[in-house]
Amino acid sequence: MKTLFFIFTFLCFPHLIFAQNSNGIIKGIIIDKETQSPVAGAIVEIINSEFKTESNESGEFIFTNLDFKNYEIKISSIGYNTLKKSDLIIYSSKPLEISFELLPSNLTTEEIEVGANYFEKNSNVNISSMNLDYEEVRRAPGAAEDIGRMLQTAPGVSIGNDQRNDLIVRGGSPSENLILIDGIEVPNINHFGSQGSSGGPIGIINLKFLQSADIYTGGFSSVFGDKLSSVVDIKFRNGSKNNFYSNVDLSMQGFGGIFEGPLTSKGSYMLSIRRSYLDLLKDAIRLSAVPNYWDMNLKLNYELNKNNYISMIGFSGIDKIEFEKRDLTDPESNPFENAFFNKESYTAGISHKYLFDKGYIQNIVSGTFSDNRLQQKDKLNEITEFKNNSKEREITIKSDLNYQLSGSFYLSTGLGYKNINSKNEIFDIQDTTATGYIIPELNVNNEINSYKLFGYVNVTNKFFKDKLSINYGVRADYFEVINNKTTISPRVGLSYKILPNTSLNAAFGVFHQTPEYVWLSTDEFNKNLNSIRADHYIAGIEHFVTPELRTTLEFYVKDYKDVPVSLDNPTFIILNGGTEYGPNLISKAISGGKGIVRGFDFSLHKKLTGDGFYGMLNYSYMKSEFTALAGGTVPSAFDQTHQLTLIAGYQVADDWLISAKFKFATGKPFTPYDIETSKSLGRGVYVMDRYNSERMPDYNRLDLRVDKKFNFKGFSIVGYVEVQNVFNKQNISEYYWDTDFERVGKIYHWSFFPVGGFSLQF
Secondary structure, eight states: OHHHHHHHHHHHOHHHHBOOTTOEEEEEEEEETTTOOBOTTOEEEETTSSOEEEOOTTSEEEEEEEOSSEEEEEEEOTTBOOEEEEEEEOOSSSOEEEEEEEOBOOSOHHHHHHHOBSOOOOTTOOSSEEEEEHHHHHTOTTTTTOHHHHHTTSTTEEOOOTTOOOOEETTOOGGGEEEEETTEEOSOOEETOOTTSSOOSEEOSOGGGEEEEEEEOSOOOTTSOSOSSEEEEEEEOOOOSSOOEEEEEEETTEEEEEEEEEEETTEEEEEEEEEOOGGGGTTTTTOSSOOEEEEEEEEEEEEEETTEEEEEEEEEEEEEEEEOOOOTTOTTSOOOOSEEEEEEEEEEEEEEEEEETTEEEEEEEEEEEEEEEEEEEOTTSOSEEEEEEEEEEEEEEEEEEEEEEETTEEEEEEEEEEEEEEEEEEEEOOEEOTTSOEEOOEEEEEEEEEEEEEEEEEEEEEETTTTEEEEEEEEEEEETTSSSOEEEEEEEEEEEEEETTEEEEEEEEEEEEOOOHHHHHSOGGGGGOOOEEEEEEEEEEEEEEETTEEEEEEEEEEEEEEEEEESSSTTOBGGGOSOSSSOOOOOSEEEEEEEEEEEEEEEEEEOOOTTOEEEEEEEEEEEEEEEOSSSOEEEOTTOOSEEEEEEEEEEEETTEEEEEEEEEEOOOEEOOBOHHHHHHHTSOOBOGGGTTOEEOOOEEEEEEEEEEEEEETTEEEEEEEEEESTTOOOOEEEEEEETTTTEEEEEEOOOSEEEEEEEEEO
16 A cells, blocks of 8 residues: 555655755865865855855855756865866755865966866875766776776776776786875775785775775875885765764665764764675676675764864774585686685774864874685695685874975975784695796794884975976885885975976886785795885876866886795796785795886876766776796786776766776786696696796776666665676686696686666665
8 A cells, every 4th residue: 555655646746755956955165285274265156057155264165955966166265276076966865065175376366267177186296196086986887886996997007807906006016005094094995805915806995985086006205105006095074963864775895874973063973884795696797606794884073173173984894705616517617616715804093183374283093903714625625725814903103294384385294103913824735836836835823013113204395386396205114023124215296387287297206115914924034025116207298178178198117126036936926916815925035026117098087067978088008027036027917018998978867877988908918838738747837938928818898887866855866777798708817727627727707797786865
């Protein structure tokens, strides 16, 4: 009866079901990007409308009586660059609450208007950056609302495996990425994350928390350290201080709920809890076992007074997966069997921000903990071949000062301390590699107690009415447990505006990364490892064709030194690792490897504005070579010469979106097997004079997506349907020697994969 009543009401009185289309609200706060202080008196306009207002003394503004649709806002204030922001969507379920950061400027009003655009960039960033907001990630085809998968579309980021979120940036390993959330370092933002690396199969972060995300793919300032290739800087929004709201979500990442609301009039909270449901999709995404996981995201924020703010974030992931015996009736079945992988990971951090007249101080205390339990037995499920019981814990204390010395002179400096505890119980049976080297049995049970110290200073200078912007700085890092404890990393970047909408950019920097804890645990000798060094040389041009259309072209060289290479398997260099489901492991090693990556990235990025079109086109050319102790100089495991990503979308109506993504990449290098020798020895044997000389078939994949929004009285529904790998292209991820069938086996990327999701907001 209830169903019949709803249908009758829907047909006869639709105005009682659907929300009135003029009750939407936008609430905003405007702050100075450099000092984090409120900006009063800023003019706020909704583009292509008559709505206009001004921010109050607290930097706040509000628009009411708006239709439920997508808006663009323009914010201007004397002494600041004009900011334009798109993708501001109002739902009937709750007001849109958002913060805006204005960048100080020494230009005249007329000059500012000419250069105004929709793309945000910090003053300490000169080059190799991409900024994304919540809606760009949410609606991205192929990403399935996972921030990690969207970041894989950035210029210079290579394809690893469809089943993983690895960030392989300009030829670097996934272990080389720094991830920050509200300034708090998070080692891995994925379920089943690889120990000693940043990758994993599916993200822990709930996208509904996201305000914005920046990825820096090279030449980043001395503010960021202990990583070689990239920085992912994620900012969470704050929960509502006025009302309580809830979301029920179903997506590829799981099923769960989000709850937010006021703590008091000065604070708010957000909490999400999710559980996986991938057991329903096992066959479509070629899973040989069903992953089960839970995750939790938390953010709290509280205003002590107008100059002191406290916030807290927290994450947890509980993961379990078990691989049973292989199905030998299916030659294409996954060979990984008789194994389990259980992991628990936790991160929590509290931040105190103190604002003063010309800047702010931010103090952070955070902790991370991970418990990895992995075991694999032989084909008879009797003998343990590999076991890893490892626990890692870091406690970080850091303090950062950001100070505006004048209108064109900014100082950022900071100090930090990390307390480290790493317990590792690892067993790996003696084996002979496909390269012919005998790897002795590894059997360790040890504990590392140590600490790290770091400090940095970065200065930003602007000259000639902001035409020239220079960042220069240095950082020092100290790791107590290794013998060569201290590294110094100078860096410099500059941008010069040859036209109001065109800049020439360049950066040079020395980057160091300390050895991962799991590398040090495998052999006492590994304390002799140096920090890996990479020198970045980057030059490029940035041009705004229109305020919403940005294009960049960048050329780069990344020169690696002091890379760990295995003494037991001298063809193995650690920079070829990090994409494994187990730990990113190396046995007894020395810092004897080197490598060089050369290439260029071209990017065209279009924000969604009034014309309805949005998307990006990214093309990368790369040549990546590494030299270990044996095998000579060869292409790296991540050397994919040509890569192309095209995302194109169109807003058909206020509540309809259609989009597509096409991805192409040159096949990865591989070493062919000697078939006859492999058969006679009962194990895979490489043809060593052709080491990494062959190429897998080229990768290509097309994804399609449709988004639809519904606004009802008091609640909204946002849903999507997506088809990944529309043409069911059989892309090969890797080759292996299949001992069950005495042949070369293949591991594939995802096949044809339909997926959908919805969010019920109320």
